[in-house]
Amino acid sequence: MDFINEFNKVILEVSNVLGKPIDKDKYEIIDRGRPHQAKSLPNKKMAVYTFWYEGRFLKIGKAGPNSNARFLSQHYNPKSARSTLAASILMDENMQDIGITENNVGDWIKNNCHRIDILIDSDLGVFTLELIEAALHYKYEPIYEGFSTQR
Structure with a gap:
């Protein structure tokens, strides 16, 4: 599956239909592949990260511009934070x-897991x-998002 083109299409279509197109120069989609190495969140960036x-x-999930630990390492350690991928896998x-x-x-x-990150210029703000x-x-519809009782 070509995640880069697929994610681009989602971002552009959703933002266009809302009348506030997101400029392609303001974000970058990085396919880290499988196996993957997590990288630090660059300065003045925020991110959406995915595990497939x-x-x-x-x-x-998402990481704001001051959330490098969330982006870089927390999902690989079941005790590092609430709601990590590692903890969800262990409970499944x-x-x-x-x-x-x-x-x-x-x-x-x-x-x-195949990891794909979307790095977004932080000046676009939290709503973006x-x-x-x-x-x-x-x-x-990711498996480990939200409560199963709400699905």
């Missing part, structure tokens, strides 16, 4: 048969960040 595994998005009964433990979940994510995240949530 076996045909489904597991997590789509469907994932328990493949040998994932608290000690190896971070490496498992890096080796098995939230719009892109929400549009991707709506389109892809």
Whole structure:
């Protein structure tokens, strides 16, 4: 799947239909692949990050310009913050048969999940960040977002 073109299309179509087009020069989509290495959030950037595994998005989240830890490392450590990808995987009964433990979940994510990041100029503001995240949530319905009882 060509995530870069797909995400571009979502961002441009949603922002255009709302009458506030997001300039393509104000964001960059980086396909980190699988396996992947997380990178630091660049200065004056915010981001939407995604983790894809076996045909489904597991997590789509956002990190503001002062949230480098959220962007870089928290999702690989189940005890680092509330609502991390690592913690969600460890709690998922469907994932328990493949040998994932608290000690190896971070490496498992890096080796098995395809990561795609959208770096956004922070001067576009939090509403732009939230719009892109929400549009991707709506389109892809990631497994570990929201409460299952609300679905």
